[in-house]
Amino acid sequence: MTTFVHYHHPKDQQYSLAYVTQDRDEITSSGKDALIERYDLDETVFVLYTNQGTSGTIDDIDENFEDALDEMSPDDRTITVRLLQIFEEIIKEKELEEAEKLEIYKQIELDRIPAAIERVDWDQPAVDVAGQLLSTLILTHALPNANHRTSISMAQWYLESIETGFSFPDFATADYDWKEWVNEYIVESKRILTVRRNTTPFSLLAEWGCDIVKRKNNIEIVLAEYDLDLSQSDAYKYYGDVHTDLCTEFLIESVKRAGHDELIGADGISKAEFVTYLDQTE
Structure with missing residues (x-):
């Protein structure tokens, strides 16, 4: 059975994943605009969601x-x-x-x-x-x-x-939907951005039995497809380079089309x- 954790809180997408733990007592949200959710994976996990800011x-x-x-x-x-x-x-x-x-x-x-x-x-x-x-x-x-x-x-x-x-080439149809080939690049870009900022919590989630992290707009991040064994500074550099390669590939495809x-x-x-x-x- 595939297991997942929401990156954006399912009831309010202004809140996003900020901290993960197996010990509910570790989470102190006093003074913070926050929500806490429990996930029963291979092990029980608690996720702290905090408000992203201005709404x-x-x-x-x-x-x-x-x-x-x-x-x-x-x-x-x-x-x-x-x-x-x-x-x-x-x-x-x-x-x-x-x-x-x-x-x-x-x-x-x-x-x-x-x-x-x-x-x-x-x-x-x-x-x-x-x-x-x-x-x-x-x-x-x-x-x-x-x-x-x-x-x-x-x-x-x-x-x-x-x-x-x-x-x-025209990126949108009359109803403003991205064409399929463009959307593939945009969605992968958003996955990379999310992984780049969260290698530590994602690594822990994978260890505790999470297969997929779900962003808003039904974007799924399959954790096994990304290298999560990186420090935050190394992740910023590594996934920054991966993102640049993706963007260059997208532009080459656009130029050809x-x-x-x-x-x-x-x-x-x-x-x-x-x-x-x-x-x-x-």
């Missing part, structure tokens, strides 16, 4: 970005502003399609974006630069929602700066050149 809708976002933008270099500011513009466009599209306000679980963490941009090695082939840019923006998770869609659009901007007229195979072997452009392109296409 509400997109209307609750603090849009006072001036101070954070003023702290950035001119190039980082240009890229960050374009990222915000992409995010705003995606939110408007989603609200039109879904006829309701998008839910958020945190505020925009704009000050995290320059560090993400800094991790990109711009002296690589074009698809590799785009893959690294896509990955590091997703891993940074600076936005309260739509991080994958927004980051994919930024990677598209980079590839467009090299190949005029390039655009991704768009009929622009020539981009796969094309040289990338520098950060400064990319910023110039963004400035010229406002």
